[in-house]
Amino acid sequence: TENYSEIAPGAALDAFLEDVALVADVDDLPDGPPDAVTLxxxxxxxxxxxxxxxxxxxxxxxxxxxxxxxxxxxxxxxxxxxxxxxxxxxxxxxxxxxxxxxxxxxxxxxxxxxxxxxxxxxxxxxxxxxxxxxxxxxxxxxxxxxxxxxFDSFDPEPEAAPSVGLNEGDEVSHEIFGHGVVISLRTIGRDAEVTVRFAETGVKRLLASIANLTRA
Incomplete structure (x- = not known):
């Protein structure tokens, strides 16, 4: 909570959920008190x-x-x-x-x-x-x-995946995982999955909509 305490409440929740979504292994999550919720x-x-x-x-x-x-x-x-x-x-x-x-x-x-x-x-x-x-x-x-x-509230036509502006072999940077190289991209529903080999943390699969990858 210390990492998000200075952020506006709504933005803090979004930032926390994005960080949790980027963790591939439960073992990488920090230990919390026994009465805490594990998401x-x-x-x-x-x-x-x-x-x-x-x-x-x-x-x-x-x-x-x-x-x-x-x-x-x-x-x-x-x-x-x-x-x-x-x-x-x-x-x-x-x-x-x-x-x-x-x-x-x-x-x-x-x-x-x-x-x-x-x-x-x-x-x-x-x-x-x-x-x-x-x-x-x-x-x-x-x-x-x-x-x-x-359901008339939904559009039955599938939407194209967002353009991530990246290609295989591109060097990228991530706030948590550091510097890496894109090794693959694929469409997942209305999003795109970017697989990156990071120098310090190994291979991670990230959703383009929340990963906030930048070109290195």
Whole structure:
């Protein structure tokens, strides 16, 4: 918290989340007090256990991801990843989804994740807020096809990945990881992943939208 205490509250949260998103290994995260919240991804959670786990974003197009829904192999991998997250909980598991979500400058709603329907009903305690959009379907998406055009708040046309202005072989600099060389780039949904070999910290995969890479 000392690193962010002098930043405006909103900007401090954004900066903290960006730094966490850039950490590839949980072991690289600093140790905190036992009553602190550990914010990690599902991939980072493998092999760990916590007394209480909150899994947020349990919605179609998030988990499973929009790029995996039409691919049976990728969809099964998303299901396995969801199971990994669920089994990290030792005592309590909280699965959360939003009735409305802002993403990429748009506001709309996704159905709850189809994976919620895989949980035996006798193991579930449901808590739903009453402010749900009138007519919204809040049941898990089991045995039905979900399309972008089901939700008029979203644009069904895919957006091109942002131009990162980098090429393989470019020398770059990062505030945390230092000096490095770009070894690959690829499109991920509406973003781009930049893989960089840093001189001091090794190979890192960074999202272009938050990495703030500059040419060295």
């Amino acid at each position: 990690i991804t599902l991939h980072q959670a493998k092999g760990l256990e916590f007394p209480v786990v909150f899994m947020v974003g349990m919605e179609e197009y998030l988990l499973p991801h929009q790029l995996s829904i039409d691919d049976p192999v990728q969809l099964q991998e998303e299901r396995r990843l969801c199971y990994v997250g669920m089994t990290r909980a030792m005592r309590e598991l909280h699965l959360l989804y939003a009735f409305r979500r802002s993403y990429q400058g748009r506001s709309g709603h996704n159905p709850p994740s189809r994976f919620l329907a895989d949980i035996p009903e006798d193991l579930v305690q449901r808590h739903q807020r009453q402010q749900a959009q009138v007519g919204a379907d809040v049941r898990p998406a089991r045995n039905r096809t979900v399309r972008w055009d089901d």
